[in-house]
Amino acid sequence: GQNIDQPTEMTATEGAIVQINCTYQTSGFNGLFWYQQHAGEAPTFLSYNVLDGLEEKGRFSSFLSRSKGYSYLLLKELQMKDSASYLCAVEDSNYQLIWGAGTKLIIKP
Amino acid sequence: GAVVSQHPSRVICKSGTSVKIECRSLDFQATTMFWYRQFPKQSLMLMATSNEGSKATYEQGVEKDKFLINHASLTLSTLTVTSAHPEDSSFYICSASRGTGGPEDTQYFGPGTRLTVL
Numbered sequence: 001g002q003n004i005d006q007p008t009e010m011t012a013t014e015g016a017i018v019q020i021n022c023t024y025q026t027s028g029f030n031g032l033f034w035y036q037q038h039a040g041e042a043p044t045f046l047s048y049n050v051l052d053g054l055e056e057k058g059r060f061s062s063f064l065s066r067s068k069g070y071s072y073l074l075l076k077e078l079q080m081k082d083s084a085s086y087l088c089a090v091e092d093s094n095y096q097l098i099w100g101a102g103t104k105l106i107i108k109p
Numbered sequence: 110g111a112v113v114s115q116h117p118s119r120v121i122c123k124s125g126t127s128v129k130i131e132c133r134s135l136d137f138q139a140t141t142m143f144w145y146r147q148f149p150k151q152s153l154m155l156m157a158t159s160n161e162g163s164k165a166t167y168e169q170g171v172e173k174d175k176f177l178i179n180h181a182s183l184t185l186s187t188l189t190v191t192s193a194h195p196e197d198s199s200f201y202i203c204s205a206s207r208g209t210g211g212p213e214d215t216q217y218f219g220p221g222t223r224l225t226v227l
Binding site for chain 1: 118119143145150151152153154155200202211212213214215216217218219220221223
């Protein structure tokens with residue numbers, strides 16, 4: 001079956017760095033998304049990786065290794081507003097989205 | 110886990126026809142279902158929120174007469190795109206939550222339906 005794993009919850013300190021991992025087993029791969037979702041709001045697009053490597057976008061970076069079925073989202077200089085759920089989703093061979101359950105990130109002062 | 114399915118996974122239709130997309134929560138009761146539209150490799154745009162047995166709440170700019178939403182049971186919501194046009198071609202994603210969609214509710218996302226209007 002198809003499966004996306006990511007930690008349920010993580011806690012980090014304001015100003016620090018946190019890495020949220022996502023591992024996947026899917027029937028084919030056409031890309032991987034990271035979304036940020038604040039409580040009660042719609043998800044916001046953060047990144048889309050198709051090729052292996054690190055893509056940096058300001059304080060957020062996303063890494064992909066297709067051979068390992070692994071991605072991570074790296075958040076630097078954490079701010080209180082980064083407290084949210086982070087969703088990993090993979091496009092399978094049929095371009096369907098397989099979703100992880102999301103990682104709730106708690107930022108403490 | 111909480112599984113959400115969508116049917117069909119992809120559909121191609123002619124301009125002017127109507128298309129119905131189903132969203133089902135397979136192993137839980139979904140008080141609230143959300144319909145999103147994803148633009149290519151971008152954010153999800155919330156179209157509407159539906160509560161079982163009530164009329165859907167549409168986001169600003171979404172035509173409720175064009176995108177008909179029905180949430181007749183706790184496990185099924187449908188989105189009907191009426192008189193579809195090529196600009197309606199998109200990837201439609203639903204999500205479901207057990208509660209009323211508030212801050213403490215977790216949304217579980219479906220795999221999406223790709224609509225192509227010729």
